Amino acid sequence: xxxxxxSLSVLxxxxxxxLTVAQNQPVKQNPESTEIWKPVPPIVTPGAPSASVSGFTAxxxxxxIFDGSNLNNFVSARDGSAAKWTLADGAVTVVKxxxxxxxxxxFGDYQMHIEFRTPAQVVGNSQGRGNSGIFMQxxxxxxxxxxxxxxxxxxxQVGSIYKQAIPLANPSRRPGEWQTYDIIYYAPRFNKSGMLxxxxxxxxxxxxxxxxxxxxxxxxxxxxxFPKIEPHGRGPIRLQDHGDPVSFRNIWIREL
Numbered sequence: 001x002x003x004x005x006x007s008l009s010v011l012x013x014x015x016x017x018x019l020t021v022a023q024n025q026p027v028k029q030n031p032e033s034t035e036i037w038k039p040v041p042p043i044v045t046p047g048a049p050s051a052s053v054s055g056f057t058a059x060x061x062x063x064x065i066f067d068g069s070n071l072n073n074f075v076s077a078r079d080g081s082a083a084k085w086t087l088a089d090g091a092v093t094v095v096k097x098x099x100x101x102x103x104x105x106x107f108g109d110y111q112m113h114i115e116f117r118t119p120a121q122v123v124g125n126s127q128g129r130g131n132s133g134i135f136m137q138x139x140x141x142x143x144x145x146x147x148x149x150x151x152x153x154x155x156x157q158v159g160s161i162y163k164q165a166i167p168l169a170n171p172s173r174r175p176g177e178w179q180t181y182d183i184i185y186y187a188p189r190f191n192k193s194g195m196l197x198x199x200x201x202x203x204x205x206x207x208x209x210x211x212x213x214x215x216x217x218x219x220x221x222x223x224x225x226f227p228k229i230e231p232h233g234r235g236p237i238r239l240q241d242h243g244d245p246v247s248f249r250n251i252w253i254r255e256l
Contacts, residue, residue, distance in 0.1 A: 120176025
C-alpha cells in the first residue's frame with residue numbers, strides 16, 4: 001500500500017470513530033431530565049404518639065384489626081363461632097382451651113403491626129413459657145415466646161418462622177412488658193395447577209430490631225415433620241392458643 005492510500009485509510013477510520021462517538025453522546029441533560037412526576041404516591045397520615053399503645057396508633061390507610069374495644073373482627077378458628085378470649089384494658093388475652101382465633105377478613109400481601117405481652121409471672125421454661133404465635137394466612141407461624149433469659153431451640157424462639165428460620169437477633173423485653181412486631185409479608189403464588197411459582201417472603205422487626213430479612217417461607221410451619229406446600233389464596237390472620245395467657249393489642253394491617 002502506498003503512502004497516499006494509507007493516509008486515506010487512516011482518515012476514513014478516524015472519521016468512522018468520530019461519527020460513532022458523536023452518535024453515542026447523550027442529549028444535553030438538565031435537572032428536569034431525570035425528574036419523574038407520575039404516578040404520585042398516595043398521601044398517608046402516619047400514626048400519632050399514644051400512651052395506650054407501644055409508640056403509635058395506626059396510619060390513616062390501615063385496617064384496624066383490633067383496637068381494644070371489641071373482638072368483632074375475630075372468630076374461633078375451630079368452628080367460626082364468636083371468639084372466646086378475654087377482653088380487658090384494651091387488650092385481648094388467650095383463654096386456655098378456647099382455641100385459636102382468626103380474622104374474619106382474609107389477606108394477601110400486607111404490612112402488619114401487632115403488640116404482644118407475655119405473662120409478668122414467669123411459669124415454666126423453654127417452649128412452656130409465654131408461648132403463642134401469629135399465623136400469616138392461617139398457615140405460617142411467626143413465633144411468640146418469652147425468650148428473656150429463657151433458652152430454647154433457635155428455630156423455635158421468639159422472632160423465628162417456626163421450625164424454619166432462626167431469627168437474626170433476640171431483642172426480647174422483660175416478661176410483662178409490651179413488645180412489638182412489625183411485619184412485611186409477601187404471600188406465595190401458585191399457578192392454576194396448584195404448583196408453587198413464587199415462594200412467600202417475610203421481613204420482621206421485633207421491638208424495632210430486624211429479626212427476619214426477606215426470609216423465604218418454605219411451606220407450612222409444622223410442629224412435627226417438614227414444611228408442606230399447600231396451594232391457597234388469601235387467608236386470615238390467626239392467633240394461637242398455646243395454653244399461656246399471652247395478650248395482644250393494637251393490631252392493624254395495610255394491604256400492599
